[in-house]
Amino acid sequence: MFIQPVKGVKMEMVVPGDKSISHRSIMLSSIAEGESKIYNFLMGEDCLNTIDCFQKMGVEIVMGREYIKVGGVGLRGLQRPEERLDVGNSGTTIRLLSGILAGQNFDCEITGDASIQKRPMDRVIQPLRQMGADIYGLEKENYAPLAIKGKGRLKGIHYEMPVASAQVKSAILLAGLYGDGRTSLREFQQSRNHTELMLKYMGGDIEVKGLEVVCRPVEKLQAREIFVPGDISSAAFFLVLGSILDDGEIRIKDVGLNPTRTGIIDVLLQMGANIEVMHKKKCSGEQMGDIRVKRGMLRGIEIGGEIIPRLIDEIPAIAVAACFAEGTTVIRNAEELKVKESNRIKAMVTELKKLGAFIEETKDGMMIQGGKALRGGRIESYQDHRIAMSLTIAGLASKEGVEIDNPECVAISFPTFFDIVAKIMKNK
Ligand SMILES: O=C(O)C1=C[C@@H](OP(=O)(O)O)[C@@H](O)[C@H](O)C1
Numbered sequence: 001m002f003i004q005p006v007k008g009v010k011m012e013m014v015v016p017g018d019k020s021i022s023h024r025s026i027m028l029s030s031i032a033e034g035e036s037k038i039y040n041f042l043m044g045e046d047c048l049n050t051i052d053c054f055q056k057m058g059v060e061i062v063m064g065r066e067y068i069k070v071g072g073v074g075l076r077g078l079q080r081p082e083e084r085l086d087v088g089n090s091g092t093t094i095r096l097l098s099g100i101l102a103g104q105n106f107d108c109e110i111t112g113d114a115s116i117q118k119r120p121m122d123r124v125i126q127p128l129r130q131m132g133a134d135i136y137g138l139e140k141e142n143y144a145p146l147a148i149k150g151k152g153r154l155k156g157i158h159y160e161m162p163v164a165s166a167q168v169k170s171a172i173l174l175a176g177l178y179g180d181g182r183t184s185l186r187e188f189q190q191s192r193n194h195t196e197l198m199l200k201y202m203g204g205d206i207e208v209k210g211l212e213v214v215c216r217p218v219e220k221l222q223a224r225e226i227f228v229p230g231d232i233s234s235a236a237f238f239l240v241l242g243s244i245l246d247d248g249e250i251r252i253k254d255v256g257l258n259p260t261r262t263g264i265i266d267v268l269l270q271m272g273a274n275i276e277v278m279h280k281k282k283c284s285g286e287q288m289g290d291i292r293v294k295r296g297m298l299r300g301i302e303i304g305g306e307i308i309p310r311l312i313d314e315i316p317a318i319a320v321a322a323c324f325a326e327g328t329t330v331i332r333n334a335e336e337l338k339v340k341e342s343n344r345i346k347a348m349v350t351e352l353k354k355l356g357a358f359i360e361e362t363k364d365g366m367m368i369q370g371g372k373a374l375r376g377g378r379i380e381s382y383q384d385h386r387i388a389m390s391l392t393i394a395g396l397a398s399k400e401g402v403e404i405d406n407p408e409c410v411a412i413s414f415p416t417f418f419d420i421v422a423k424i425m426k427n428k
């Protein structure tokens with residue numbers, strides 16, 4: 001697919017529903033009691049795989065035009081799937097679902113695509129085993145496919161988290177619903193808290209004290225209406241584009257603004273971007289609002305430490321912004337990027353170099369010397385949606401455009417991405 005360069009953009013857009021919240025909405029509604037309605041659910045491949053897993057466990061999930069209807073079966077109502085569950089490309093699905101499956105009364109197996117089978121699962125296996133779960137890699141220790149022999153009831157534990165990961169935290173909290181008492185954990189750094197917020201919204205017993213989260217089992221979760229805000233991780237590509245094009249203004253409506261996710265806005269503002277957040281409101285326990293971005297004179301900054309979990313998925317897009325910023329940008333403490341859908345540090349460094357960027361890999365991140373225009377060229381997506389979309393933004397802002405191999409992976413989190421890009425290229 002060829003991405004042609006554009007000079008400017010003036011448009012208002014919406015981005016699809018938040019991926020993290022969409023996954024959780026299906027999981028929690030499935031084990032709640034009663035019928036939930038989910039509005040603005042992300043119809044991306046990852047979230048559709050979550051739906052498929054729960055349908056295979058007997059949950060009735062109906063996709064309507066306006067909302068998705070989930071017939072909650074209660075905490076004890078899931079049925080043993082007749083076949084191996086398949087999460088496709090979705091790390092969130094396999095890790096969160098492991099927590100739920102560990103507490104069931106049946107055995108099952110769960111797997112995913114080639115990328116999932118290379119991603120570390122010991123981070124959930126270890127705490128779940130401490131809770132008494134019987135979970136192991138079927139072919140290779142600590143990797144999918146996983147076998148989970150349901151224990152019915154788990155032990156409440158306290159867990160000190162060695163990685164900043166919302167997926168690990170969520171797996172423990174979801175397993176905690178099946179615990180014999182209090183389950184608690186302390187985060188190493190604050191990660192996204194959608195599981196805590198949604199559990200609370202549906203009647204769960206969750207207490208948060210700083211970096212400590214405590215979960216106690218409840219008799220039931222209550223079905224609710226859930227409105228999923230736009231995904232700030234999808235908006236991020238256009239926040240970067242609006243900041244680096246010569247002439248432009250982009251407004252993105254109804255974007256999730258949960259403070260555990262807004263690191264991208266903080267970083268772009270610190271780089272000198274012209275961003276304004278408006279019309280803030282709260283919806284189903286989550287914050288949202290509109291964002292407006294115009295060109296800013298970006299400068300390089302240092303990014304590392306506690307902000308990393310608040311922008312972990314946006315680092316590929318930030319690397320593109322850094323190419324257009326005067327001076328040096330250094331990204332540190334981002335080792336987690338090496339175990340995502342692809343090694344995102346290596347992927348961005350290799351591909352941006354092909355476009356003419358001055359960028360080097362470091363042991364835990366990258367260093368970018370910005371301020372010179374990107375030439376353009378032919379690049380590879382590594383079948384990783386965030387890489388494909390970040391490099392598309394680089395292409396739109398480049399001198400000669402880019403040819404992207406394997407762009408279809410954007411459907412994992414942002415199926416309408418290239419429709420928006422096509423509009424931008426048409427209106428250039
Ligand atoms: O909990 C979630 O929904 C997610 C958590 C993050 O992963 P980690 O928990 O591995 O950091 C993030 O990268 C992923 O896209 C979604």
Ligand SMILES: C=C(OP(=O)(O)O)C(=O)O
Pocket residue numbers: 019046089090091092093313340341386413
């Ligand atoms: C890392 C991601 O997702 P997951 O871990 O769910 O595959 C992502 O969407 O960037």
